[in-house]
Amino acid sequence: MLEVLFIGLSLGSILLLVALGLAITYGAMGVINMAHGEMVMIGAYVTVLSGIWLGANIFVAIPLAFIVTALLGLLIERVVVRKLYGRLLDTLLATWGVAILIQQAVRLEFGLSFLGIHIQGLGPGLQNVSVPAMLQGTFAIGSQDINRYRTFIILVTALLALATWFIVYRTSIGTQVRAIIRNPKMAAACGIDVTRINALTFAFGSGLAGVAGVMMSGFKTVFPDMGTSMVVDGFLVVVMGGVGSLLGSVLSAGILGEINGFVAAATNDILARAVVFGVVILIIVLKPKGLFALKGR
Amino acid sequence: MSLQRRIDWGIYAVFIVLLMVAPLVMDPFWLNRVAKYLVYGMLGIAVALSWGYAGVLNLGQGLFFGAGAYMVAMSLKLASPTSLQQGSDRPVPDFMLWNAEPGAPTELCCINKGSFLWLPFQNQWFGVAMALIMPMAIAGIIGTIVFRKRIAGVFVSIITLALVLLVRLVVIDAQPVTNGFNGLTDLGWFKIAGFEFDPYVVPTYYLVAVSLSIVLVGARLLVETRAGIILQAVRDDENRARYLGFDVPNYQTFFLVVSAAIAGFAGMLYVIVSEFASPTFMDLSFSITMVVWAAVGGRASILGACIGAILINTISATVSETEGFAEAWKAIIGLIFVLVVLYLPRGLGGLAHDLVARVAARFSPAAARELRAANTSQLAE
Numbered sequence: 001m002l003e004v005l006f007i008g009l010s011l012g013s014i015l016l017l018v019a020l021g022l023a024i025t026y027g028a029m030g031v032i033n034m035a036h037g038e039m040v041m042i043g044a045y046v047t048v049l050s051g052i053w054l055g056a057n058i059f060v061a062i063p064l065a066f067i068v069t070a071l072l073g074l075l076i077e078r079v080v081v082r083k084l085y086g087r088l089l090d091t092l093l094a095t096w097g098v099a100i101l102i103q104q105a106v107r108l109e110f111g112l113s114f115l116g117i118h119i120q121g122l123g124p125g126l127q128n129v130s131v132p133a134m135l136q137g138t139f140a141i142g143s144q145d146i147n148r149y150r151t152f153i154i155l156v157t158a159l160l161a162l163a164t165w166f167i168v169y170r171t172s173i174g175t176q177v178r179a180i181i182r183n184p185k186m187a188a189a190c191g192i193d194v195t196r197i198n199a200l201t202f203a204f205g206s207g208l209a210g211v212a213g214v215m216m217s218g219f220k221t222v223f224p225d226m227g228t229s230m231v232v233d234g235f236l237v238v239v240m241g242g243v244g245s246l247l248g249s250v251l252s253a254g255i256l257g258e259i260n261g262f263v264a265a266a267t268n269d270i271l272a273r274a275v276v277f278g279v280v281i282l283i284i285v286l287k288p289k290g291l292f293a294l295k296g297r
Numbered sequence: 298m299s300l301q302r303r304i305d306w307g308i309y310a311v312f313i314v315l316l317m318v319a320p321l322v323m324d325p326f327w328l329n330r331v332a333k334y335l336v337y338g339m340l341g342i343a344v345a346l347s348w349g350y351a352g353v354l355n356l357g358q359g360l361f362f363g364a365g366a367y368m369v370a371m372s373l374k375l376a377s378p379t380s381l382q383q384g385s386d387r388p389v390p391d392f393m394l395w396n397a398e399p400g401a402p403t404e405l406c407c408i409n410k411g412s413f414l415w416l417p418f419q420n421q422w423f424g425v426a427m428a429l430i431m432p433m434a435i436a437g438i439i440g441t442i443v444f445r446k447r448i449a450g451v452f453v454s455i456i457t458l459a460l461v462l463l464v465r466l467v468v469i470d471a472q473p474v475t476n477g478f479n480g481l482t483d484l485g486w487f488k489i490a491g492f493e494f495d496p497y498v499v500p501t502y503y504l505v506a507v508s509l510s511i512v513l514v515g516a517r518l519l520v521e522t523r524a525g526i527i528l529q530a531v532r533d534d535e536n537r538a539r540y541l542g543f544d545v546p547n548y549q550t551f552f553l554v555v556s557a558a559i560a561g562f563a564g565m566l567y568v569i570v571s572e573f574a575s576p577t578f579m580d581l582s583f584s585i586t587m588v589v590w591a592a593v594g595g596r597a598s599i600l601g602a603c604i605g606a607i608l609i610n611t612i613s614a615t616v617s618e619t620e621g622f623a624e625a626w627k628a629i630i631g632l633i634f635v636l637v638v639l640y641l642p643r644g645l646g647g648l649a650h651d652l653v654a655r656v657a658a659r660f661s662p663a664a665a666r667e668l669r670a671a672n673t674s675q676l677a678e
Contacts, residue, residue: 083639097634277463284448285446
């Protein structure tokens with residue numbers, strides 16, 4: 001029982017890890033970023049590459065992945081997303097194209113594979129990352145064996161969620177972000193540089209996805225398509241929680257993670273995912289604004 | 298008939314004539330391929346109807362396609378020679394036997410718990426009927442719930458997306474009945490009055506080409522009806538249409554059902570041409586890819602969306618045969634897609650409209666004015 005609860009918590013924290021960045025880009029900016037999963041993938045590849053070329057471990061990869069994906073996010077915002085504000089469904093379609101581009105860039109080693117140059121760690125194959133010894137195995141609390149890496153993920157997710165909460169609710173940039181969520185035109189009229197804040201927000205959201213990728217690489221195989229399914233899960237969490245509500249995302253990730261954990265324990269993983277989709281559909285139908293809707297306009 | 302309509306129908310006629318003469322210049326292998334792309338063209342029409350005309354971006358179109366495909370595939374699986382070699386005089390799908398519990402009777406009724414569902418599919422026409430009824434029923438239920446509750450925009454997309462992924466998982470999980478991940482393969486041939494539609498013969502191509510022509514013209518006529526025009530009014534301003542007294546959810550549901558029927562029909566034809574049905578039809582990427590085709594061809598143009606689908610697939614088939622270029626081609630598709638959304642939101646169809654208007658302006662300013670007026674009203678979005 002307690003074990004299932006813990007697995008659910010760890011599944012929920014993985015969901016939240018992906019959803020945090022989306023909660024910000026979608027909630028604050030009204031951009032459906034289908035390339036978010038690819039940011040996760042890039043984060044995972046940063047871990048792989050830094051392991052191979054720099055001999056660095058997963059702790060070093062976290063800030064590195066954040067920087068790389070945040071810069072990439074900044075670029076995408078500049079080139080594509082900026083032209084599409086206010087056209088929600090078009091952002092979905094355009095970023096889907098961006099997602100394909102990023103996937104192919106990794107698969108083709110940025111085009112170098114045509115020239116016969118191969119970079120170890122890139123390409124269409126599968127990669128994996130070895131986790132430092134201190135994160136392997138289990139430790140005991142009372143009579144319960146707890147998986148170290150899962151605990152590490154939960155801790156990192158909690159830290160990131162707290163940091164995001166702090167930035168959004170306790171800093172002046174966060175105040176500006178929240179003003180933009182409520183009403184972008186009014187915010188601009190009050191002297192907020194909406195363009196700049198949007199770019200920063202998008203970069204921050206992408207950076208969070210990069211960190212999520214580092215955490216994923218520790219227990220999942222790394223390959224160019226790995227992000228596609230994650231982005232859907234992330235969106236379901238954000239929509240169910242209520243667009244623009246950080247707390248909503250945290251709670252809905254927890255709920256979905258626990259549901260997934262319990263159903264998987266009772267039946268199998270496939271049915272568990274199906275049940276999660278069913279629950280989300282039901283909640284969107286009953287409360288289209290999500291569980292914790294922000295009362296804005 | 299306005300000039301705009303005359304030009305439009307002229308283009309439709311040219312397109313249909315091209316479809317009909319294609320077998321004169323193609324070998325059976327290419328004909329089979331093109332038949333598949335024509336099926337994709339039909340999916341483009343389904344997307345254009347629900348997205349371009351109803352303003353509902355359905356990201357679960359694969360659900361309707363998959364439903365249509367599986368329904369017919371079940372019938373064709375039972376018609377396959379592989380289903381008759383299980384020691385029973387009546388057909389039993391081979392995969393059921395491989396996974397049967399020891400001692401289970403080799404009968405469709407009771408070889409496993411769910412196999413009785415296959416019983417009516419022994420009649421091919423039951424499968425064909427279900428291939429249309431099933432998607433329409435699903436769409437009817439979705440539409441009634443979603444549109445009555447006034448759920449709109451991105452939330453419809455997310456609901457339909459979650460739904461197609463949910464059904465995909467259920468199909469994979471129901472392995473004894475659906476053969477799970479592997480899907481239904483080794484299918485028999487579709488038969489009409491004793492004639493067998495071998496996928497690599499000309500009549501099969503015509504089955505698809507004529508179906509596509511009918512769907513194309515039917516869809517075009519449908520959007521010109523009163524209901525079609527009200528639907529476009531709803532797309533442009535839902536509240537105003539409601540205040541004018543129209544029962545908005547009814548119109549939206551009706552068109553969702555039509556679009557689902559077209560997608561289901563496409564699924565059925567695809568199975569006949571390609572001889573398999575698999576859960577990949579309900580993958581996230583396939584449903585989004587359909588939308589990509591429609592967007593490139595022109596979301597607000599039925600023929601445009603159809604041609605977009607055929608064009609992209611034909612080009613990718615040609616290009617990806619060059620060694621090593623297949624992956625690069627995917628990247629190019631991604632790039633095209635970003636560029637189309639950014640710079641050509643009306644797709645190739647919109648571009649063609651502009652070109653026609655410009656050419657007309659050369660010859661008669663009055664005609665050009667008429668065309669421009671028609672364009673702006675049609676593509677107010």
